[in-house]
Amino acid sequence: MKYLSPSKLLVLASYALVAAAACLLTAATLGVESVLRKENILLAVGGSAFFVFASAWLVTRLLSGSLGEITGVARRFAAGDLSSRIPVRSSGEIGELARTLNAMADELGRRVRDAELRRLELEAAFSNMAEAVVVTDGAGVIARMNPRARTLLQAPGGGQGKRLMDMPGGPELSEAALKALAGGLPVSSETKSGLEPGIVLSVTASPIREQGSIGGCVVVARDITAERRLEAMRRDFVANVSHELRTPLTAITGYVETLLGGALEDKEHAREFLGVIGEHAKRLDNIVSDLLKLSRLESGASLLEKSEVELKALADGLLAGFPARFLDGPVKVTNLLAPGLMVRADRARLDQVFINLLDNAVKFTPAGGSVQVSAQELHDAVKVLVQDDGPGIPVEHLPRLFERFYRVDKARSRELGGTGLGLSIVRHIVEMHGGSVGVESAEGKGSTFWFTIPK
Numbered sequence: 001m002k003y004l005s006p007s008k009l010l011v012l013a014s015y016a017l018v019a020a021a022a023c024l025l026t027a028a029t030l031g032v033e034s035v036l037r038k039e040n041i042l043l044a045v046g047g048s049a050f051f052v053f054a055s056a057w058l059v060t061r062l063l064s065g066s067l068g069e070i071t072g073v074a075r076r077f078a079a080g081d082l083s084s085r086i087p088v089r090s091s092g093e094i095g096e097l098a099r100t101l102n103a104m105a106d107e108l109g110r111r112v113r114d115a116e117l118r119r120l121e122l123e124a125a126f127s128n129m130a131e132a133v134v135v136t137d138g139a140g141v142i143a144r145m146n147p148r149a150r151t152l153l154q155a156p157g158g159g160q161g162k163r164l165m166d167m168p169g170g171p172e173l174s175e176a177a178l179k180a181l182a183g184g185l186p187v188s189s190e191t192k193s194g195l196e197p198g199i200v201l202s203v204t205a206s207p208i209r210e211q212g213s214i215g216g217c218v219v220v221a222r223d224i225t226a227e228r229r230l231e232a233m234r235r236d237f238v239a240n241v242s243h244e245l246r247t248p249l250t251a252i253t254g255y256v257e258t259l260l261g262g263a264l265e266d267k268e269h270a271r272e273f274l275g276v277i278g279e280h281a282k283r284l285d286n287i288v289s290d291l292l293k294l295s296r297l298e299s300g301a302s303l304l305e306k307s308e309v310e311l312k313a314l315a316d317g318l319l320a321g322f323p324a325r326f327l328d329g330p331v332k333v334t335n336l337l338a339p340g341l342m343v344r345a346d347r348a349r350l351d352q353v354f355i356n357l358l359d360n361a362v363k364f365t366p367a368g369g370s371v372q373v374s375a376q377e378l379h380d381a382v383k384v385l386v387q388d389d390g391p392g393i394p395v396e397h398l399p400r401l402f403e404r405f406y407r408v409d410k411a412r413s414r415e416l417g418g419t420g421l422g423l424s425i426v427r428h429i430v431e432m433h434g435g436s437v438g439v440e441s442a443e444g445k446g447s448t449f450w451f452t453i454p455k
Helices: 006-030 038-078 093-128 147-152 171-183 225-260 267-299 311-321 323-327 347-363 395-400 410-415 422-432
Strands: 132-137 142-145 187-192 200-210 213-223 306-310 332-335 342-346 370-377 381-388 437-441 447-454
Touching: 038 093, 132 147, 132 171, 171 187, 171 200, 171 213, 225 267, 267 422, 306 311, 306 347, 311 323, 311 332, 311 347, 323 347, 342 347, 342 447, 347 370, 347 381, 347 422, 347 447, 395 437, 422 437, 422 447
Parallel strands: 332 370
Antiparallel strands: 132 142, 132 213, 187 200, 200 213, 306 342, 370 381, 381 447, 437 447
């Protein structure tokens, strides 16, 4: 059943009132009894008035009930409960109002859900950023920061409400923030952390504009220590390669010019000069070969072909394969590896590790000295040790021994034919297997180089 809208009821009441008024006017015009008797007139007027008042009461009841229901649901809308809906009881203006409010609630609910999803996404990104992000107001007071910023500023409890420059790690960021707030333009700089020595930060501060004025600032700090260290390593690498190649090339060029200048006719010296040229050419070949090996290892282009390897058998085979260097030379090499000690590794790469470590140990051990190869079985790995009784290494050199081209005694290392890349190659091969390398040494007490290989 359809309900009459309040507006239609009002129209009907108006018609009734007009009809009553017409009756009264007719009676007054024609006299009294000729048309209607007095009692009938009063009855008509009374009935019309009753109908008018009843219609008005009904309209009021309908309006107050519908509007009260709409008001109640609207209050729930205002309180955030957008799941409520207004019952539509008519097809008139009140019904149209209810439908409009319900549609508005549907649209608001959809937008609120979308906004909440965006907020959660931004919150997740903000909280998990590797960069430190700090938001300040126009006076440099911290309004918000992410976990990385709390770590950088050393504010584990949160620094909201405090000035950025008053935080333990804040001065480096505060300077950029104040410049951005004062100038109204983004500011970028590099600075060293005052709390973490050796840490280099890239700091960017961008002002927040609000209705034409600067209402705050966003400061982003990124740790670029690794990038700067890599750049320094690249510069050092280029310089070291240039230096290492220049020495043999200069010698080769000098001897060739000498031969071409007439020494070629002097057969005794010519043979000597050609021997020196051959040694330097071999040195060049060794450097280039080691560079290529290192390049392949660092690029990840070389894949490991792992298999079960018995360490004692591997070491025995290497010693037997180079008797002049390891067995019949002035330095005694002893294999103390226990039989049956197995690891899973790339045999060819493991050969290279053993050869490089043994070769270094033999080179720097004086005649009559000894080198021992042994192993310790750990919980989930095997630790292989190559121990010599050479001159030892000063403690200040130990952290850098596995760097490319790093030498403790540059002159002696070149004299012995080293390229400065052997230990770096060892480190890369071992790390490819998931192991680690190290050295223990003291001046006058020999050295022990070790590496681990997972079982």
